[in-house]
Amino acid sequence: MKNKTVVRSMDILNLFIEHAELTFQEIIELSHIPKTSVYRMLISLEEMGFLEKGDDSKYRLGLLFLTYGNLVSTRLDLRQIAYPIMQSLHKELKEAINLIIRQGEEAMYIEKIDHYQKVRLYTAIGRKSPLYAGACSRVLLSFLQEDEIESYVENIQLESFAIGTITEKGKLLESIKNARENGYTISHSELENHTSAIAAPIFNCKGEVVAGISIAGIEVNYQDENVARFAEKAIYAANEISRKLGYQITSAD
Template sequence: MTNKNKTVVRSMDILNLFIEHTELTFQEIIELSEIPKTSVYRMLKSLEEMEFLEKGPDAKYRLGMLFLKFGHLVSSRLDVRKIAYPIMKDLHNDVKEAVNLVVRDGEEAIYIEKIDEKQKVRLYTAVGRKSPLYAGACPRAIFSFLPEHEVKDYLDSVELKSYANGTITDREKLLVKIKQEKEQGYTISHSELENHTSAVAAPIYNHLGEVVAGLSIAGIEANYQGENVDRFARKLKKATAEISRQLGYEQL
């Protein structure tokens, strides 16, 4: 075991103490962890700086705000997936195309659920895969429906890279696309993340009216033309409206 790995393991040993203890003094951490005093001191300083732990005015250590942030993220993602899954299943059985669920993960979207049992041609998407927010209908189902200042800040901070023949890498063209998608209430992509594939997607909102996820129907490009797009969009928006409703969203 390398020194780096040993430090990580020992730091986790310290954090695990707080599963059973709400607060601990420096000396109590030393006694419970059986780690040398100098090592405990060094690790506590690092954990405090990273907000994993916080030290109160009484000199006792407690779990820091970072755990609240992570806990909220995990909870919200589990809630979305749990509510969405049966609705995704019904939608998949209806359209026989892949149905994907994504949530935001920083500057990317991460796929947290996928159902494609009845789809004849399997796509590149997989649970755990990440994609940039600006590329592909499902990630853009989140991105296009963010507040304008968030869209601008994001575009100011990232380089628009090409992933397939249809990836939009021109900022002005992307802004026009986002405006159009916001007006129509759904997103559509052709060969943006993988050539010869298409998707139609729509946003999912929480009880605060914030977009928290995107749901898509995806498949080979030939199936996403003309009336099929309208049909998929209609069924998709019905599904996302129901998921949003179960998350507490009340549409005005």
């Protein structure tokens, strides 16, 4: 049996999902809770830090919610959230699926599913690559803030890893621009000859790029209509993971 006071307190707190601030009278009208009960609960919620009352006599969510929000955000396990989505994508496409995060000026692979992929690729859990090389790495670079991108490109020394590695800063900037316009990155023989990848960015609740998911395999499979097909699948999977991390997907995403 639900505790009536707790339920009513939650009803009051839930009003602030759609309202940034409310007066005492507005809370009564919106909650349909008796005046005396609202008064008692507001005092308790304010004392505990769930609500705060401003000099204008309006109530707002207290700073305690920032603490709870940060705890939830940091405790979400990216790999746990992403894995079933990666599994589904791998089962459908039969291509290797990778999950990567940024570590400084490098990207690190933290999960990989390649049960149906018969060709061994460069990617492996724990392996690192520079942010400019390969679709999965470059998707992290491409969706950083513009000043971070400019600083990175200005200071990085581009080295070749395979026949398709981008070694000119002009081409790197062009690739980043295309990624931001299209919503995904693509690479051919950048980290390993005759392999390709298509990757999409994963965002957290603050709209920051925190990871990337890629579809990878032999280069011959990443031509013509397969590019659009794989790109669509990668973006959809990335959006699903982003949504579970608290990112608000808009129609433009």
